[in-house]
Amino acid sequence: xxxxxxxxxxxxxxxxxxxxxxxxxxxxxxxxxxxxxxxxxxxxxxxxxxxxxxxxxxxxxxxxxxxxxxxxxxxxxxxxxxxxxxxxxxxxxxxxxxxxxxxxxxxxxxxxxxxxxxxxxxxxxxxxxxxxxxxxxxxxxxxxxxxxxxxxxxxxxxxxxxxxxxxxxxxxxxxxxxxxxxxxxxxxxxxxxxxxxxxxxxxxxxxxxxxxxxxxxxxxxxxxxxxxxxxxxxxxxxxxxxxxxxxxxxxxxxxxxxxxxxxxxxxxxxxxxxxxxxxxxxxxxxxxxxxxxxxxxxxxxxxxxxxxxxxxxxxxxxxxxxxxx
Numbered sequence: 001x002x003x004x005x006x007x008x009x010x011x012x013x014x015x016x017x018x019x020x021x022x023x024x025x026x027x028x029x030x031x032x033x034x035x036x037x038x039x040x041x042x043x044x045x046x047x048x049x050x051x052x053x054x055x056x057x058x059x060x061x062x063x064x065x066x067x068x069x070x071x072x073x074x075x076x077x078x079x080x081x082x083x084x085x086x087x088x089x090x091x092x093x094x095x096x097x098x099x100x101x102x103x104x105x106x107x108x109x110x111x112x113x114x115x116x117x118x119x120x121x122x123x124x125x126x127x128x129x130x131x132x133x134x135x136x137x138x139x140x141x142x143x144x145x146x147x148x149x150x151x152x153x154x155x156x157x158x159x160x161x162x163x164x165x166x167x168x169x170x171x172x173x174x175x176x177x178x179x180x181x182x183x184x185x186x187x188x189x190x191x192x193x194x195x196x197x198x199x200x201x202x203x204x205x206x207x208x209x210x211x212x213x214x215x216x217x218x219x220x221x222x223x224x225x226x227x228x229x230x231x232x233x234x235x236x237x238x239x240x241x242x243x244x245x246x247x248x249x250x251x252x253x254x255x256x257x258x259x260x261x262x263x264x265x266x267x268x269x270x271x272x273x274x275x276x277x278x279x280x281x282x283x284x285x286x287x288x289x290x291x292x293x294x295x296x297x298x299x300x301x302x303x304x305x306x307x308x309x310x311x312x313x314x315x316x317x318x319x320x321x322x323x324x325x
Contacts, residue, residue: 003028004086005075014072021065022072023093024126025308030092036121039092041085041315044114046130048099048107051171060131063260063293063304064096067128070304078316085315088323094118104170108137119145124318126311129291132160135247136175142245142287143184151189151237152179153280155273156249157196157218157264159204172292173201180211188212189241191233193276194221194252194268218252218267226268230276234283243286246277248310250292250303260293260303270306274313281317288314 005025006012014026023029024043030036045064049057076085085091094117098110115138118125127138135154143150154160154176161180165171169178180187192208196218208215214236221229237244250258254267290311293303319325 001086001090004084006077007073007075017068017093017095021068024068025071025074025076025091028092030094033117033121035092036094036117036123038090040089040123041091042118042121042123042125043091043093044118044125044127045096046099046111046127046134047096048130048134050104050131050133051165051168053165053171053173058131058294059296060129060292060294061099062295063307064128064130066293066295066301066304067290067307068093070301071308073305074308074312076312076315078312081316081320083316083319083325085312085319088319089315108170111137112141115141125287126315127289128307129289131172132156132247132249132291133170133172133175134291135289136170136178138287138289139179139185139245139247140182142243143182146241146243148184148186149240149242150185151191151239151241151244151284152185153191153193153233153237153244153246155194155247155252155276156192157194157251157267158200158249159192159195159208159215160249161192161204161207162201163207177207180207180213186212189237189239190214191216191236193229193233194218196266197264199262199264221268221272222266226272226276227279230279233276234279238284241284244280244284245287246280246285246314247288248273248277248290250290250307253306257306258303260295260298260301262294270309274310277310277314278317281314281319282321283317285314285318
């Protein structure tokens with residue numbers, strides 16, 4: 001692609017997706033539905049924080065800015081694979097969806113509209129949140145595109161499958177119960193991976209099992225290895241499906257690797273997550289989101305930088321698959 005992102009080029013001009021915020025990796029800004037046709041990978045943000053389930057406001061809605069700000073440091077070349085993603089794909093930034101604080105219905109409408117544009121154009125969507133509730137409307141749209149023949153791999157410290165939080169059906173602790181309920185998704189092709197610790201509801205495992213979803217704990221990844229875990233996840237999500245939706249909550253990472261998240265210990269290293277995401281890209285991943293970064297907790301923006309790295313490892317895997325590299 002023209003104007004592909006490359007590090008250490010002094011004269012490089014980086015456009016802004018909106019005032020004061022660069023586009024992701026300095027890629028071209030996509031300003032219209034028609035412009036989507038010029039790109040293969042489309043980046044989007046959903047700056048939404050819904051109901052807070054513990055404490056107060058987490059600032060996760062600011063991560064669509066902080067991830068983009070972090071990304072300006074990088075290009076699409078990964079020395080690890082001697083591969084530049086943008087030698088093969090064109091990418092662009094479609095900006096953020098329309099959200100209205102406190103109005104979940106209007107916000108979901110904005111997600112469906114803008115995310116639908118990307119899917120209708122046949123592009124690979126990469127979305128940054130926002131809290132984890134945003135995944136359910138995107139998975140719903142993704143499932144419709146593939147007529148239900150999808151798998152879902154959910155990287156997280158928490159099951160996020162509580163039926164309801166008080167009267168709120170769409171809190172960040174409930175999106176995957178909403179996915180269980182979707183007619184277009186077979187929970188037998190869903191995997192919750194990396195879940196661990198004392199911040200899970202006692203009914204979470206039971207609900208997953210009753211609905212047919214697979215659970216791979218963070219403890220089992222540590223004891224048996226990341227490769228065995230991701231092979232199992234891909235076998236479950238890939239069985240009789242055409243595409244896999246991959247969603248990452250930042251707290252699947254250990255707190256030592258994720259200062260901009262909740263203080264959840266005993267988690268994955270960035271290496272383990274990066275390698276598993278790369279394998280997802282090499283398999284059937286056709287959509288990706290990364291959510292729940294709390295910029296106010298992270299003065300050095302480490303978690304946003306990590307999100308960029310994780311995204312590029314997945315996309316390098318997609319590149320290998322699509323071009324038989």
